[in-house]
Amino acid sequence: GNSVTQMEGPVTLSEEAFLTINCTYTATGYPSLFWYVQYPGEGLQLLLKATKADDKGSNKGFEATYRKETTSFHLEKGSVQVSDSAVYFCALSHGSGNTGKLIFGQGTTLQVKP
Protein backbone atom coordinates (compact mmCIF):
# COMPACT_ATOMS: atom_id res chain seq x y z
CA GLY A 1 0.00 0.00 0.00
CA ASN A 2 0.88 3.67 -0.03
CA SER A 3 3.15 4.97 2.69
CA VAL A 4 5.41 7.86 3.65
CA THR A 5 8.61 7.62 5.67
CA GLN A 6 10.34 10.60 7.26
CA MET A 7 13.66 10.87 8.99
CA GLU A 8 13.58 10.40 12.72
CA GLY A 9 13.59 13.45 14.93
CA PRO A 10 13.98 15.53 16.85
CA VAL A 11 16.31 17.69 14.80
CA THR A 12 18.10 20.43 16.72
CA LEU A 13 19.88 23.19 14.81
CA SER A 14 21.41 26.56 15.53
CA GLU A 15 19.91 29.64 13.92
CA GLU A 16 21.07 30.17 10.31
CA ALA A 17 22.02 26.50 9.87
CA PHE A 18 21.03 24.51 6.78
CA LEU A 19 18.05 22.20 7.16
CA THR A 20 17.25 18.94 5.41
CA ILE A 21 14.38 16.69 6.44
CA ASN A 22 14.27 13.51 4.40
CA CYS A 23 11.01 12.08 3.08
CA THR A 24 10.52 9.03 0.88
CA TYR A 25 7.29 7.51 -0.30
CA THR A 26 5.81 4.32 -1.66
CA ALA A 27 2.87 4.69 -4.01
CA THR A 28 1.49 3.44 -7.28
CA GLY A 29 0.95 5.90 -10.06
CA TYR A 30 1.56 9.60 -9.61
CA PRO A 31 0.63 10.95 -6.20
CA SER A 32 0.73 14.58 -5.16
CA LEU A 33 3.24 15.37 -2.41
CA PHE A 34 2.93 17.85 0.41
CA TRP A 35 4.77 19.26 3.39
CA TYR A 36 2.60 20.42 6.26
CA VAL A 37 3.85 22.28 9.34
CA GLN A 38 2.39 22.25 12.84
CA TYR A 39 3.41 25.05 15.17
CA PRO A 40 3.05 24.46 18.91
CA GLY A 41 -0.58 24.26 20.01
CA GLU A 42 -1.95 24.69 16.49
CA GLY A 43 -3.39 22.61 13.68
CA LEU A 44 -1.52 21.69 10.53
CA GLN A 45 -1.07 24.15 7.70
CA LEU A 46 0.22 23.60 4.21
CA LEU A 47 3.85 24.63 3.73
CA LEU A 48 4.37 23.58 0.11
CA LYS A 49 3.31 21.02 -2.46
CA ALA A 50 4.27 19.41 -5.78
CA THR A 51 1.85 17.62 -8.06
CA LYS A 52 4.09 15.98 -10.67
CA ALA A 53 7.60 14.67 -11.12
CA ASP A 54 10.40 17.27 -11.09
CA ASP A 55 8.08 19.95 -9.72
CA LYS A 56 9.63 22.11 -7.02
CA GLY A 57 7.41 23.46 -4.27
CA SER A 58 8.60 26.48 -2.32
CA ASN A 59 7.34 28.77 0.42
CA LYS A 60 8.86 30.89 3.21
CA GLY A 61 12.38 29.90 2.15
CA PHE A 62 11.60 26.18 2.24
CA GLU A 63 11.91 24.04 -0.89
CA ALA A 64 11.23 20.45 -1.90
CA THR A 65 11.57 18.73 -5.28
CA TYR A 66 9.40 15.80 -6.38
CA ARG A 67 11.91 13.11 -7.40
CA LYS A 68 10.13 10.15 -8.94
CA GLU A 69 13.34 8.24 -9.68
CA THR A 70 14.24 8.17 -5.97
CA THR A 71 10.63 8.41 -4.69
CA SER A 72 11.67 11.31 -2.49
CA PHE A 73 10.47 14.77 -1.48
CA HIS A 74 13.13 16.11 0.88
CA LEU A 75 12.49 19.44 2.62
CA GLU A 76 15.31 21.99 2.65
CA LYS A 77 15.93 25.49 3.92
CA GLY A 78 19.17 27.38 3.59
CA SER A 79 19.04 29.32 6.86
CA VAL A 80 16.62 28.38 9.63
CA GLN A 81 15.22 30.75 12.20
CA VAL A 82 13.97 30.20 15.73
CA SER A 83 10.45 30.79 14.41
CA ASP A 84 10.80 27.67 12.20
CA SER A 85 10.66 25.46 15.30
CA ALA A 86 7.71 23.17 14.66
CA VAL A 87 6.71 19.65 13.63
CA TYR A 88 6.97 18.96 9.89
CA PHE A 89 4.87 16.32 8.15
CA CYS A 90 5.44 14.88 4.70
CA ALA A 91 2.23 13.58 3.08
CA LEU A 92 0.93 12.18 -0.16
CA SER A 93 -2.44 12.19 -1.84
CA HIS A 94 -3.64 10.20 -4.79
CA GLY A 95 -5.90 11.45 -7.53
CA SER A 96 -9.32 10.29 -8.59
CA GLY A 97 -11.20 8.22 -6.05
CA ASN A 98 -9.02 9.38 -3.22
CA THR A 99 -9.89 13.03 -3.12
CA GLY A 100 -8.51 14.60 -0.01
CA LYS A 101 -7.19 11.42 1.59
CA LEU A 102 -3.78 12.26 2.92
CA ILE A 103 -1.24 9.67 4.01
CA PHE A 104 1.21 11.18 6.48
CA GLY A 105 4.69 10.40 7.59
CA GLN A 106 5.32 10.22 11.30
CA GLY A 107 6.43 13.85 11.59
CA THR A 108 9.82 15.39 12.37
CA THR A 109 10.24 17.83 15.22
CA LEU A 110 12.59 20.71 14.48
CA GLN A 111 14.01 22.84 17.27
CA VAL A 112 16.07 25.87 16.32
CA LYS A 113 18.21 27.44 19.03
CA PRO A 114 19.35 31.08 18.99
Place this chain on the structure above:
Amino acid sequence: NAGVTQTPKFQVLKTGQSMTLQCAQDMNHEYMSWYRQDPGMGLRLIHYSVGAGITDQGEVPNGYNVSRSTTEDFPLRLLSAAPSQTSVYFCASTTISGAHNEQFFGPGTRLTVL
Protein backbone atom coordinates in the same frame (compact mmCIF):
# COMPACT_ATOMS: atom_id res chain seq x y z
CA ASN B 1 -13.90 33.41 7.45
CA ALA B 2 -13.42 31.35 10.58
CA GLY B 3 -12.06 28.42 8.51
CA VAL B 4 -12.32 25.07 10.29
CA THR B 5 -13.41 25.22 13.91
CA GLN B 6 -13.39 22.42 16.47
CA THR B 7 -14.88 22.11 19.93
CA PRO B 8 -13.96 21.35 22.62
CA LYS B 9 -10.21 22.05 22.72
CA PHE B 10 -9.67 19.66 25.62
CA GLN B 11 -11.73 16.81 27.02
CA VAL B 12 -11.24 14.16 29.70
CA LEU B 13 -13.50 11.10 29.65
CA LYS B 14 -13.82 7.98 31.69
CA THR B 15 -13.78 4.60 29.99
CA GLY B 16 -17.22 3.80 28.61
CA GLN B 17 -18.45 7.38 28.39
CA SER B 18 -19.70 8.81 25.12
CA MET B 19 -19.10 12.18 23.56
CA THR B 20 -19.22 14.09 20.30
CA LEU B 21 -16.37 16.14 18.88
CA GLN B 22 -17.70 19.02 16.84
CA CYS B 23 -16.26 20.26 13.55
CA ALA B 24 -17.56 23.05 11.34
CA GLN B 25 -16.24 24.86 8.27
CA ASP B 26 -17.48 28.01 6.54
CA MET B 27 -15.64 27.62 3.22
CA ASN B 28 -18.37 25.59 1.48
CA HIS B 29 -15.98 22.67 1.10
CA GLU B 30 -17.55 19.41 0.00
CA TYR B 31 -14.88 17.16 1.49
CA MET B 32 -14.38 16.83 5.25
CA SER B 33 -12.36 14.36 7.25
CA TRP B 34 -11.24 13.37 10.73
CA TYR B 35 -7.70 12.38 11.65
CA ARG B 36 -6.11 11.29 14.88
CA GLN B 37 -2.55 12.21 15.77
CA ASP B 38 -0.49 9.89 17.94
CA PRO B 39 3.21 10.23 18.85
CA GLY B 40 5.50 8.65 16.26
CA MET B 41 2.61 7.75 13.96
CA GLY B 42 1.75 10.96 12.17
CA LEU B 43 -1.91 11.52 11.40
CA ARG B 44 -4.23 8.68 10.47
CA LEU B 45 -7.57 9.03 8.71
CA ILE B 46 -10.60 7.94 10.75
CA HIS B 47 -13.62 8.83 8.59
CA TYR B 48 -14.30 11.14 5.71
CA SER B 49 -17.20 12.61 3.76
CA VAL B 50 -17.41 13.79 0.15
CA GLY B 51 -20.67 15.66 0.71
CA ALA B 52 -23.82 15.93 2.79
CA GLY B 53 -25.31 12.50 3.40
CA ILE B 54 -22.18 10.61 2.30
CA THR B 55 -19.58 9.20 4.67
CA ASP B 56 -16.96 6.47 4.46
CA GLN B 57 -14.33 4.81 6.58
CA GLY B 58 -10.68 5.69 6.62
CA GLU B 59 -7.71 3.77 7.98
CA VAL B 60 -8.75 3.55 11.66
CA PRO B 61 -12.58 3.79 11.89
CA ASN B 62 -13.28 1.35 14.74
CA GLY B 63 -14.92 2.94 17.79
CA TYR B 64 -16.00 6.08 15.92
CA ASN B 65 -19.17 7.14 14.12
CA VAL B 66 -19.79 10.10 11.87
CA SER B 67 -22.68 11.73 10.04
CA ARG B 68 -22.90 14.61 7.58
CA SER B 69 -26.32 16.22 7.57
CA THR B 70 -25.08 19.60 6.29
CA THR B 71 -22.15 20.80 4.21
CA GLU B 72 -20.82 22.80 7.15
CA ASP B 73 -20.79 20.26 9.99
CA PHE B 74 -19.07 16.91 10.45
CA PRO B 75 -19.28 15.63 14.06
CA LEU B 76 -17.28 12.65 15.30
CA ARG B 77 -18.92 10.43 17.91
CA LEU B 78 -17.28 8.13 20.40
CA LEU B 79 -20.00 5.78 21.63
CA SER B 80 -17.98 4.07 24.38
CA ALA B 81 -14.61 5.66 24.97
CA ALA B 82 -11.54 3.51 25.52
CA PRO B 83 -8.03 4.48 26.71
CA SER B 84 -6.73 3.60 23.22
CA GLN B 85 -8.71 6.58 21.92
CA THR B 86 -6.57 9.02 23.90
CA SER B 87 -5.20 11.20 21.13
CA VAL B 88 -5.34 14.58 19.44
CA TYR B 89 -8.13 14.78 16.88
CA PHE B 90 -8.04 17.02 13.83
CA CYS B 91 -10.81 17.86 11.44
CA ALA B 92 -9.94 18.98 7.91
CA SER B 93 -11.75 20.17 4.81
CA THR B 94 -11.03 20.76 1.14
CA THR B 95 -12.77 21.09 -2.19
CA ILE B 96 -14.06 17.95 -3.91
CA SER B 97 -11.42 18.20 -6.60
CA GLY B 98 -8.89 18.44 -3.84
CA ALA B 99 -6.45 15.64 -4.55
CA HIS B 100 -3.93 18.35 -5.36
CA ASN B 101 -5.40 21.04 -3.21
CA GLU B 102 -4.59 22.29 0.23
CA GLN B 103 -6.47 20.74 3.11
CA PHE B 104 -7.46 23.14 5.87
CA PHE B 105 -7.13 21.84 9.41
CA GLY B 106 -8.86 22.84 12.59
CA PRO B 107 -6.89 23.58 15.79
CA GLY B 108 -7.51 20.10 17.21
CA THR B 109 -9.20 18.49 20.22
CA ARG B 110 -6.99 16.86 22.83
CA LEU B 111 -8.86 13.89 24.29
CA THR B 112 -7.79 11.87 27.32
CA VAL B 113 -9.65 8.69 28.25
CA LEU B 114 -8.97 7.43 31.77
